[in-house]
Amino acid sequence: MTTMAAEPYWQNIFQRLLGEMDRRTSPDWQADEASLDPAIYIDRNRFEQEQARLFRRLPLCLGPADQLREPGSVMAREICGVPLLVTRTREGAIKVLLNVCRHRGARLVVEEGEPCRRQSLVCPYHGWAYRLDGTLAGVPRAEAFPTLDKHLTGLRELPSVVRHGMIWAMLDPAASLPDMASFLNGVDDDLDAAALGSHCFYRQSTSRRATNWKLIVEAFLEIYHVTRLHAGTIGPFFTDSVSVSDPLGPHIRFLAARDRTKEIRDLPPERWTLSEHGTLVHYVFPNTIVIHHPDYVSHLGLFPIAPDETLFVHSMLTPHLPGDDKADAHWARSFDLIDRGVFNSEDLPICEQIQRGLASGANDRLIVGRLEQNLKRFHTSLDRALN
Ligand code: FES
Ligand SMILES: [Fe+2]
Secondary structure, X not given: OOOOOOOHHHHHHHHHHXXXXXXXXXXXXXXXOEEEOOHHHHOHHHHHHHHHHHHOOOOEEEEEHHHHOOOOEEEEEEEOOEEEEEEXXXXXXXXXXXXXXXXXXXXXXXXXXXXXXXXXXXOOOOOOEEOOOOOEEEOOOHHHOOOOOHHHOOOOEOOEEEEOOEEEXXXXXXXXXXXXXXXXXXXXXXXXXXXXXXXXXXXXXXXXXXXXXXXXXXXXXXXXXXXXXXXXXXXXHEEEEEEEEEEEOOEEEEEEEEOOHHHHHHOOHHHOOHHHHEEEEEEEOOOEEEEEOOOOEEEEEEEEXXXXXXXXXXXXXXXXXXXXXXXXXXXXXXXXXXXXXXXXXXXXXXXXXXXXXXXXXXXXOEEEOHHHHHHHHHHHHHHHHHO
C-alpha cells in the first residue's frame, strides 16, 4: 500500500491503538472468554448449510481483475464445486461464465491455474465454439440441430461486477448481485482510501489445504499468535498482542500494532502512516481477507471444497508494476517470504493440524480469550447468516 495521509479516520483508529498499547482500553478487555464447538469444523450438515446459505447466496470475491489484464485472457477455476471460467473479452469486459458446454455439458477449459490466452472457447467433445463473452459462435454439422437457437444457447453467465479492482460474483446464475457499496459496508470506503482498485496484479499461489475454511479465516482475525508462531519470520515487526477492531456489518476492520507504532507518539498525526505504523487487515464476509502490508497488498480467497478441505488462493498486488529488475526482485522476495515462508509454512500447517486434532475428539470446546474477540464476531455473523 502506498503511504496515506492520516485522515481523521486513521487518526482515530491509531489513537485507539495507542490507548490499547498503554492501557488495554478496548471493550474486548471487558469480555468473558467464549468457546467454540469443534463440530462446526467437521460436521457435513453444517458444511452443506454453509454452502447453501453463504457461498451460494452472497457475492464472493474471485480475485483481482488485473490478473486477466490482456483482452483474450481466460482462467478456469472450480469454486465451491462450481466450474467457472473468468474471461476478459476483446472489448475489455470481465465475464464470469459457467465452464459447462451447452451441448451436453463437457468442460470447455480443463486446465486450472494460470490464465491462458484464447481467441475462442472450443469444447473438446464435439467442437461447439463460444466467444469470450459466452455467446455461441459455431456448431459443427449445424444441420443436425434444426431447431437450435444460437442466440439463446450461450454459456450461462453468473452475475458479476468489478469493484476495487476485484471480481465479485454470485455462484447462482439465477441470483442477483446486491448493491456492492451497501454489501461492503464500511469496507467500501476503506478500500477506496487504500486505492486498492489501482493496484496491479503481481503474483498468485493456489493450493488445496486439508483444513476447514473457517480455521484459515480465524488465523487472520487475531494478533495473539503473530509474535509466537511467526517468531522466525514476520513476528519481530509486530508489537505483541496489540490491535483494535471494528465490526463493519458482518465484515471486520482490524489494525495491528507494529514495532514502530510507538513512534507515532512523537509525530504529528498527519505523519502517522499505515505503511510504517500499523498493519491493517480487512475481513470481508464470508471468505475474503485483504492484508495491507507496508508496500503491497495480499488478497486471500478461501473456497471450501469439503469440511476438511479448502482451496487457498493468495494474490499479491503492488501499487504499480515493477519498474526494473531490482524492484521485481524486491517484490519477488516479499512474495516468497509471505506466501511460502509465512502463510504456507506457518499459518496453513497449523490449521491442518487443528483440523486433525478436532477430528480426534480431544477437545470438547475451543477456548477464545480477550485477544481473540474477532473470532466471536466472526461466528456471530455466521450464525446470523445461517439461521
Ligand atoms: S458437449 Fe460440448 S460440444 Fe458436445
Ligand atoms: Fe499468522
